[in-house]
Amino acid sequence: MTSPLPLGPAIDWETGRIELAHGSGGRAMAQLVDELFVAAFDNPLLARRDDQAQFAVAAGRMAMTTDSYVISPLFFPGGDIGSLAVHGTVNDLAMAGAEPLYLSAGFILEEGLPLDVLRRVVASMAAASRAAGVPIVTGDTKVVERGKGDGIFINTAGIGRIPPGVAIGGDRARPGDAILVNGTIGDHGLAILSQREGLGFATALKSDSAALHRLVARMLAAVPEIACLRDPTRGGLATTLNELAAQSGVGMLLHEAAIPIRPEVRTACDLLGLDPLYAANEGKLVAICPSARADRLLATMRADPLGGDAAIVGRVIEDPDRLVTIETGFGGRRTVDWLAGVQLPRIC
Amino acid sequence: MIAFDAFRDGETARRLAAAIAAEAQPGRSYAFMEFCGGHTHAICRYAIAEMLPANLRMVHGPGCPVCVLPVGRVDAAIAIAERTGVTLCSFGDVLRIPGSHRRSLLSAKAAGADVRVVYSPLDALALAQALPDRQVVFFAVGFETTTPPTAAVLARARHLGIGNFSVFCNHVLTPPAIAAVLGEAADRPVLDGILGPAHVAAVTGADAFAGFARDARMPVVIAGFEPLDLLQAILMLVRQANSGAARVEIQFSRGVTAAGNRAAQALTAEVFEPRAHFAWRGLGQLAESGLRPRPGFAAWNAETRFEIGDPPPEPRTACRCAEILRGLAQPADCPLFGSACTPESPHGACMVSSEGACAAEWSYGRGRRRIWKELR
Numbered sequence: 001m002t003s004p005l006p007l008g009p010a011i012d013w014e015t016g017r018i019e020l021a022h023g024s025g026g027r028a029m030a031q032l033v034d035e036l037f038v039a040a041f042d043n044p045l046l047a048r049r050d051d052q053a054q055f056a057v058a059a060g061r062m063a064m065t066t067d068s069y070v071i072s073p074l075f076f077p078g079g080d081i082g083s084l085a086v087h088g089t090v091n092d093l094a095m096a097g098a099e100p101l102y103l104s105a106g107f108i109l110e111e112g113l114p115l116d117v118l119r120r121v122v123a124s125m126a127a128a129s130r131a132a133g134v135p136i137v138t139g140d141t142k143v144v145e146r147g148k149g150d151g152i153f154i155n156t157a158g159i160g161r162i163p164p165g166v167a168i169g170g171d172r173a174r175p176g177d178a179i180l181v182n183g184t185i186g187d188h189g190l191a192i193l194s195q196r197e198g199l200g201f202a203t204a205l206k207s208d209s210a211a212l213h214r215l216v217a218r219m220l221a222a223v224p225e226i227a228c229l230r231d232p233t234r235g236g237l238a239t240t241l242n243e244l245a246a247q248s249g250v251g252m253l254l255h256e257a258a259i260p261i262r263p264e265v266r267t268a269c270d271l272l273g274l275d276p277l278y279a280a281n282e283g284k285l286v287a288i289c290p291s292a293r294a295d296r297l298l299a300t301m302r303a304d305p306l307g308g309d310a311a312i313v314g315r316v317i318e319d320p321d322r323l324v325t326i327e328t329g330f331g332g333r334r335t336v337d338w339l340a341g342v343q344l345p346r347i348c
Numbered sequence: 349m350i351a352f353d354a355f356r357d358g359e360t361a362r363r364l365a366a367a368i369a370a371e372a373q374p375g376r377s378y379a380f381m382e383f384c385g386g387h388t389h390a391i392c393r394y395a396i397a398e399m400l401p402a403n404l405r406m407v408h409g410p411g412c413p414v415c416v417l418p419v420g421r422v423d424a425a426i427a428i429a430e431r432t433g434v435t436l437c438s439f440g441d442v443l444r445i446p447g448s449h450r451r452s453l454l455s456a457k458a459a460g461a462d463v464r465v466v467y468s469p470l471d472a473l474a475l476a477q478a479l480p481d482r483q484v485v486f487f488a489v490g491f492e493t494t495t496p497p498t499a500a501v502l503a504r505a506r507h508l509g510i511g512n513f514s515v516f517c518n519h520v521l522t523p524p525a526i527a528a529v530l531g532e533a534a535d536r537p538v539l540d541g542i543l544g545p546a547h548v549a550a551v552t553g554a555d556a557f558a559g560f561a562r563d564a565r566m567p568v569v570i571a572g573f574e575p576l577d578l579l580q581a582i583l584m585l586v587r588q589a590n591s592g593a594a595r596v597e598i599q600f601s602r603g604v605t606a607a608g609n610r611a612a613q614a615l616t617a618e619v620f621e622p623r624a625h626f627a628w629r630g631l632g633q634l635a636e637s638g639l640r641p642r643p644g645f646a647a648w649n650a651e652t653r654f655e656i657g658d659p660p661p662e663p664r665t666a667c668r669c670a671e672i673l674r675g676l677a678q679p680a681d682c683p684l685f686g687s688a689c690t691p692e693s694p695h696g697a698c699m700v701s702s703e704g705a706c707a708a709e710w711s712y713g714r715g716r717r718r719i720w721k722e723l724r
Contacts, residue, residue, distance in 0.1 A: 257358075273702070330358035330365075330575065332395025334712040337691075 011035055011115065018113040023143030036119060037105075037139055040126040045102070045137035053102065053137035058161060063098035065089060066157035074121065074151055077191050078206030079282070081152055082125030087211045087282060088233070089156040090132050094213035095229045095285065097168045097220055098160030103129065105139040105156050110149030121152060132211040134158070160213075166220060172227035173248035177316040178294035180287045182215065182301050183208070183309035185237050186265040189279030194268070205264050210283030215306045219287065222300040228288040231281065235339045238277040240286055241324045242338045251319025254326040254336065260309045277326075278339045288316060355574030356394075364579035365399040371586050378404040379538060380585050381675050383526055384545035385412030385703025386573050392708035394575040400582065407537060408705035410525050410630060410673040411545060413490040414441050415697040415704045418627045420659020421518055422447035425487045428516060428654050429453060429461040435479060436516075437464045437472040438487035441701045446694055448663070453487075469501040469515075476505075476513035485650045486515045493547045495519045495639065496612035499619035502641060505648050516650035517640050520626060522548045523556055524637035528628075529674055530564045537675035541567035541585035543578070546600035553608025557596045565594040572600035619645060627659055629697055630673030669696035672705050679706040686710055 011031060021028040038046055045053040069085045079087075086103065093100040105125065109118065129136050136156075187208040194203045212231065220226060228248070232240035237259070245252050261276050269276045283306060289297050294312055301307030314326075324336040372378060382388055388408045391397055397406055410416055422445050429436035436453070443453040443463060457463035462482070466472050469486050476484035488498045498515060505513045522545065530536065544557050549570045560566045567588035571581030581599040588594065598604050619641060626638025641649040650656065662670075667684055671677035679685050679698065689695035691707050698706035 328394050329356055330361035330394075330399070332398045334392065334395045337711045 013115050013119055016115040018109045018111055018115065018118065018143055020111055020143050020145070023109065023141055029141060033139075033141065036122055037141070040122045041105075041129065041136040041139075042126070043135040043137060045135065046139070051138075053104075055102065055137070060164060061162040063093050063096040063160045063162055064157070065092040066155065067092060068153060068155045070150065070153050071192070072150060073192075073195050074117065076195050076207055078188075079209035080121055080124050081154055082121040082123070083128040084209050084282060085154040085156045086125055086128035086132060086134070086136075087209050089158040090134055090211040090213055091231045091282075091285070093158050093160035094211075094216040095168070095231055096160070096162055097166035097216060097226070097229065098162045098213075099217070100132070100134045100158055100160040100213050102137045103134055103156050103158045105136045105154060107139070107141045108149055108153040108155075109141065109143050110151050111143055111146040113151050118152065121154075125154075128211070132213065134211075134213075163220070165224060168226060168229050170228055170230065170244050170247035171249075173244055173250050173288045173316045174227065174290075175250055175316050175318040176291055177227060177288045178291045178297075178312050179241070179252060179254070179314045179316065180289070180294065180298060180301065180310060180312050181232075181237065181260065182212070182285050182287075182304075182307040183283075184260045184262045184265065185232065185281055185284060186261060186269065186276035186279035188282040189236065190265045190268050190276075192280070193272070203264055203268065205262070205268075208281055208283035210306055212283065212285055212306060215301065215304045216285070218304055219297060219300055223289055223293045223297040225293055226287055226289045226297070229285055231285050233282060234280050236276070236278040236280060237284075237286065238275070238324065238336045239339045241336070244286070244288065245319075245322045245324055248316070249320075249322060251317045251322060252314055252324045253317050254314035254324065256326050256328050258311055258313045260311050277336060291315065355572070355576045357576065360576055361399070361579055364576065364583055368404065368579065368583050368586055369401045371583065371590065372401045372404050373590060374403065376403065378540045378586060378589060379407055380404070380541045380543055380582065381407040381409045381529070381537065381539050382543040382571075383409040383411040383522065384543075384548070385415065385701060385705075386545065386547065387543055387571065387578065388412070388705050388708050389703045390573050390575065390578060392712035394578075395712070396575060396578050399579070404582070404586070406543075407539065407675040408672065408679075408708075409675055410529065410628070411491065411522065412698070412701050412703040412705070413494070413520070414445055414701035415669065415673060416520065416525070416628045416630060417442075417445060417489060417518060417697065418629045418659055418662055419447050420627065420662075422452070424656045424659060425516055426451060426453060426456045426461075428485055428650060428656070429456050429463050431483075431654070433481075433483055434485060435462040435464060435475065435482045436485045436487055437466040437475060438489065439467070440465045442487060442489050444694065444700050445697055446700070450695070469498050473501050473505055473510065473513055476510055480512060482512060483653075484513050485654075486513070487518070488515050489518045491520060491522050491545075491548050492551045492616075495616050495620065496551065496609075499615045502619050502645050502648050503615070506645060511647070514648045514650040514653050515641065516656070517620070519620065519639040520628070521622075521637050521639070522552070523559070524634045525628065525631060526557075526560060528631045528634050528637075530560065530566065535676060539566065539675070540589045541569070543581055543585065544568050544570040544596070546570055546572045546577070546604055549598075549600070549604045549608065551609050551612050553606055554596050554598050554604055555606050556608070561594045561596050567594050568596045570596065570598045570600055570604050572603070618642075627662070629662065630670035665695070667696035669698045669706075672698055679709040682706070
């Protein structure tokens, strides 16, 4: 695509860095937007270079969401802040059963950020957006002084269309319903921890970061009665189930042995004094459906590349106190509480 | 890969629980104290107490390093962190301990102090090397398990001549705390045995606990931290109690010997010396219960460098941490438990660490009994 702007000096992608001018609204910013964002995200709505994207919508219900990404480190095994910013927002739409249509992207860049780092993040974001089939159609760039950011912060917002007949909400779980997950939990949280300064431990573990909307579409086609969907990101499975229990006014009973956890995640958690139930996920969902439909839903999930390790992990029960409880591997029962504060390693 | 699963086998657990139930004599009751916070956590996490007969009770002990740290030492750490040019590092849980006026190192950090989480004292020393213009202080907390690494770092700092690093030492010793719980006080808890901490004993050796068996006629079993370790150790305590024996047995034979880790003991003795007294939350001033760097390490002792004095006595509050730490009250007996004091907003230290009796009971036990009834 050709730029309508007169060209400034060529951007030095190899050794250049973000300067305050890249967020000033002047030519440097226009050049960055043109040569990087418009080129990478490459779609007709963005290419118009208006201050907003314009598009037609069908009749019916829409879903809208926004999320900000401040992850450190920017690159981690299995993904980076760019792919995460696409997957996370696509998933938030998918958890309403919506078909994601468009994304926006807002960048807050720190002065001094190597342009090569930004270019890699944007390329990853563009690839994730193309793979998901959800274009990034509008955006914004700001630059903050050195020391006032952490390299790159990204906000993405998304809108999607909810197909007729789909009614998913956190308040729709009923006693007797089955609780399912689409695979192993805690992979993302432990993959990130393994990269943290001071805690580096050697592991082949990768983040599970993935867009779940196609899996959700298959699940809804097979079992339209799905009552709840939610992605257990920060706070992990435990916190997500507590949210759903509180919203629906029910309790939940989990079976510890049924919850899929990779041995390396469990071992790392044991060594660090963490609980995988509270570890973050970026490519997982919790689904709650009537028990009579659970086997069909499970089979559908397992047939999808993102659901091979899916499992029924528990059931919804009556409980005026709205507690989540778990049956341990040898028959004891305990409460699974909300995450308190930040999950920090124990000291001995 | 570490094969933890072998120590969590459900079938073996049920067999051990059945053996405990069969051997516990119906005509008497058993009260065993798990000294260590790691045991408290595991007992709650794996719902071990629910697998035991009704006449066998586990009493939570004072062995949580975060819980026994007195308010005055937390206040002193906050004061150090607030000094210009200081970077204070510690383990994650430590940052949440409430000091006076419910301030913590986390709230000091939010107000602008440079407070950082490290995962090892070596990380704190590396930070001092990376930040030569700042005074880096490691806020050292813990029992005999975490003391040798702090000793190693002090020895290394002195060897390398790193002048911008010091340790605010709050290391404490297990035997004086057990002695205080078992002591002469009229209101001491009635106990039939002690579950000894395997990690501490791996360093000190099981012999460090022999005095309690001999003098207090108290059965002691040094136990590991996996569910099967705990159940096996409880069975061993029942057998000792039934036979009237009082000796130290090692359940955690895969890690603990009678003599312990002599290299770690030697390093600790080279760097640290006992203080005449150390104040414990709940237990008060205990003689020779805490460690401080020897005079040869004064240049790396934060108490010397920042002129930290002895903390004032503990303020009196409605919080019953003190009795809970001594095994005289259960967390649910405290009027603040679950209302004014929760893990999100801890009032007392027992609610801070996941090894604290209150935090473990609250997080894993809340409402459990009622739910149980409904499900059966």
